[in-house]
Amino acid sequence: MVTFHHSATALQVRHRHEILTLQAWGADSVRVRAAQYRIPAESHGALDTPPPSEAPRIDVAEDHARIVHGDLTVTVDFDCSAAYPEPLLTFTRTSTGAVLLAESREHFWLPGARVFHGNRSGAYEVHQQFAAHPEERLYGMGQRTHGRLDLKGLALDLVQRNGEVSIPFVLSDRGYGLLWNSPALGRVEFAHNATRWQAGQAREIDYWLTAAPTPAAILARYADATGHAPELPQWASGFWQSKLRYRDQDELLAVAREHRRRGLPLSVIVADYFHWTAMGDYRFDGSEWPDPQAMVDELAESGVELMVSIWPTVSPLAEHFADYRDRGLLVGSDQGVEFHQTIQDKHMAAPMPVAFYDPTNPETRAYVWERVRRGYRDLGIRAFWLDACEPELNPAHPANLTLYAGPGAEVAGIYPRDNARLFAEGMAADGEAAGTVLLCRSAWAGAQKYGAAVWSGDIPATWESLRQQIRAGLNVAVSGIPWWTTDIGGFHGGDARDPAYRELMIRWFQFGVFCPLFRLHGDREPRTPTSYAQSGGPNEVWSYGDEAYGIISGLLHLRERLRPYIHRQMRTAARTGLPPMRPLFVDHPDDPRAWRTDDAFLFGPDLLVAPVAQAGQRAREVYLPAGTRWTDAATGELHDGGTTVEAAAPIDRIPVFTREGADIPLTEHKGGAA
Secondary structure (H helix, E strand, O other): OOEEEEOOOEEEEEEOOEEEEEEEOOOOEEEEEEEEOOOOOOOOOOOOOOOOOOOOEEEEOOOEEEEEEOOEEEEEEEOOOOOOOOEEEEEEEOOOOOEEEEEOOOOOOOOOOEEEEEOOOOOEEEEEEEOOOOOOOEEEOOEOOOOOOOOOOOEEEEOOEOOEEOOOEEEEOOOEEEEEOOOOOEEEEEOOOOEEEEEEEEOOEEEEEEEOOOHHHHHHHHHHHHOOOOOOOHHHHOEEEOOOOOOOHHHHHHHHHHHHHHOOOOOEEEEOOOOEOOOOOOOEOOOOOOOHHHHHHHHHHOOOEEEEEEOOEEOOOOOOHHHHHHOOOEOEEOOOOOOOEEEOOOOOOOOEEEEEEOOOOHHHHHHHHHHHHHHOHHHOOOEEEEOOOOOOOOOOOHHHEEEOOEEHHHHHHHHHHHHHHHHHHHHHHOOOOOOOOEEEOOOOOOHHHHOEEEEOOOOEOOHHHHHHHHHHHHHHHHOOOOOEEOOEOOOEOOOOOOHHHHHHHHHHHHHHOOOOOEEEOOEOOOOOOOOOOOOOOOOOHHHHHHHHHHHHHHHHHHHHHHHHHHHHHHHHHHHHOOOOEEOHHHHOOOOHHHHHOOOOEEEOOOEEEOOOOOOOOOEEEEEEOOOOEEEEOOOOOEEEOOEEEEEEOOOOOOOEEEEOOOOOOOOOOOOOOO
């Protein structure tokens, strides 16, 4: 026996111990929640309040029901002839009747499509299974290192790691987007026989599904449900300079002054880790940075922002460690002491255990911001690099964490999102209405509304890595993060004296100039073990020889010319959720070839960028999407869409095409990309 109940906006289904709710949640969208006995009162997911929309139509019969919400219809069927019947959901497009997604049982007998395995704690291992479609194409899921754009056939861990950003949102070429609204540790399998979502420990199944006519509309619905990014501040669209670590104030200022002497554009320069007195103190070490106010003021006079690196780690030698510990502001441990990483911080003769603060605790957020305000914000610093914010654990056992929000096994995914929230709330409380950019190594659904920008983590300095970044950036864009960047040149390694590496650096810069954020960083040779004594090899644009410098300096000026165009795209992203860097299919959904292209992308609607990611390559094929004509920015030649062209790619440029009629300042410039 199944029973149906409904309100003006939701349908409730009860069968045995399970309660299932389907609630209208924005235009053409529903939120589905299922639990044993009762729906939990509290959720730590990304869905707070339903966006405005028309009321759905709900129809109920004895063995089936349906909720019709715009162009999405959800049908609940209860097959009384089955040996063990249970309610099964099918999602269809209202206007056409086409099936978008449908539940399927894990086994024809038992279990069903929604599975709850109790663990005697009041939580469950949960499974949610849907029928698979072999030809379906799937995109999103945050940022990964697998080097794929289409996720079909992959199994993905739902866990935060360095370089692996878990944002459990997927967009299908069948015309839907689905958010798995659970921050629990788990796994998803986009297999050919089934799609199955799994959480190792959770109180409920919770997901959101939207139907829309185009990928751009799906992304708009997703932004409405999880939050819109703010507008990118004007200062953030230029060039960001960084190396592993500038050791002191004089070294950092010397680099900024050299940029000014050479007439090179510079928007941001970074004081990276170990500039502090101790992890958790959040202030400059006066022995290395004797007058940070003078430093900030000098940079500001040149139009340069100082970004400071902030880790969520707290050293036992920090001035306020006892406060963090005794006020319950640290991440706890299910078993063991409250230390989850080791590092050789200031005043340590060897690597020692350090703790992590708990940003899911509102008291922690207020306490940490007060430290940050006194140490940095009062100096005029408004750009923060939130490093190691997965958090980076050693050993990598997030299920052993206990947080204010709940057990790590159930909520660990939201750590980076709430870490960004800490700084967004602090800036807002201090009256910084324009917000800031928070450069984060990890994120979760909804982090974009706090100004989180993601970079791709500590990646190797290799051609393979460059190829992976193209797909990673496109998938994280589809996952709702419009602000993204890489360590240009890769992080781990790279010798500025090596001609082979110089070629990679040039090609990476040519890719980076068309990324939402344009940023140089890396741990170059000669490298040393991680400790406060680190500095890293040279990593300034003049470090790579005359040929590379001529090309790279031209790219810096090209970026300056592009900045008005970039800010138009960023305003669109804030308003509509459409990311500036995106796969071809977002703008050309009716072109089947656009869904298969994974080595080129659109930067806004009018620029098609085809990076060069092979050593020695001096030409490459470029597919031009159908529906318009495209102009080769280097030659002025006009090409029909729906065709593939062989484009020249000499060392000083990569293929770039403009949509016919677009007016973009890509005039030839020595060393430019087009």
